[in-house]
Amino acid sequence: MGECWSVGNDNVGETVVVFYLYIGNPGGGMKILLVEDEQRIAGFIKRGLREERYVVDVAGTGEQGLFFLSVNAYDLIILDIMLPDMDGVQLCKDLRRKKITTPVLMLTAKCDISDKISGLDAGADDYLTKPFAFEEFLARIRALLRRATDVKTTTLRIADLELDQVSRKITRAGKPIVLTGKEYSLLEYFMVHANQVITRTMISEHVWAEDFDRFSNVIDVYVNYLRNKIDKGFPRKLIHSIRGTGYVLKEK
Numbered sequence: 001m002g003e004c005w006s007v008g009n010d011n012v013g014e015t016v017v018v019f020y021l022y023i024g025n026p027g028g029g030m031k032i033l034l035v036e037d038e039q040r041i042a043g044f045i046k047r048g049l050r051e052e053r054y055v056v057d058v059a060g061t062g063e064q065g066l067f068f069l070s071v072n073a074y075d076l077i078i079l080d081i082m083l084p085d086m087d088g089v090q091l092c093k094d095l096r097r098k099k100i101t102t103p104v105l106m107l108t109a110k111c112d113i114s115d116k117i118s119g120l121d122a123g124a125d126d127y128l129t130k131p132f133a134f135e136e137f138l139a140r141i142r143a144l145l146r147r148a149t150d151v152k153t154t155t156l157r158i159a160d161l162e163l164d165q166v167s168r169k170i171t172r173a174g175k176p177i178v179l180t181g182k183e184y185s186l187l188e189y190f191m192v193h194a195n196q197v198i199t200r201t202m203i204s205e206h207v208w209a210e211d212f213d214r215f216s217n218v219i220d221v222y223v224n225y226l227r228n229k230i231d232k233g234f235p236r237k238l239i240h241s242i243r244g245t246g247y248v249l250k251e252k
């Protein structure tokens with residue numbers, strides 16, 4: 001029934017190739033909710049986004065999506081229109097009515113222009129028709145996240161620390177710093193929110209996935225790894241602890 005995506009496995013195969021050939025991509029530090037009932041597509045998108053360092057939760061129904069949205073904070077929602085229990089357009093309208101302003105990228109197999117219009121009228125920020133090239137999908141996600149965070153450049157900077165979201169290169173005083181995926185996501189989150197107090201809850205909600213154990217000390221452990229890499233040996237420290245609350249990334 002007009003399921004463009006399934007005009008065969010070929011489309012999916014091709015997209016996989018596009019994705020693996022795509023080099024030099026920005027990272028995460030951003031948490032995404034994917035509402036998609038088709039397991040194969042959901043699994044494929046989730047894997048691709050995780051490779052790009054995004055934290056991804058997947059909801060297989062509209063109801064589960066609404067539940068995740070009520071308990072977690074997301075930076076972006078990717079919403080399939082044809083869901084088993086409700087219409088994605090309706091779900092988007094409900095979100096906007098509840099004043100949830102998280103950017104929504106609608107995904108659908110429908111190729112009809114009227115569906116595109118109804119999706120955007122329902123409050124979606126962008127719209128993509130399946131099948132799509134993963135590269136374009138990622139570019140649209142980056143654009144939506146930039147718009148939402150008000151970050152218009154791909155280079156984040158504080159004092160002499162720089163993070164390039166496209167090449168993922170990090171330097172402090174011109175010297176390259178190598179981070180693991182999680183450390184990168186954490187630093188990117190800190191840099192996007194520089195000079196703001198970041199609580200452990202905020203970190204757990206944006207840098208770790210739904211299955212993360214919030215009562216563990218994993219966050220503090222990772223912040224220490226990060227400190228060892230970006231602050232150790234430099235007279236001016238950038239990561240500061242706020243007792244009993246969390247952290248702040250600032251010049252002094």
Ligand code: CA
Pocket residue numbers: 036037038080081082083
């Ligand atoms: Ca569907």
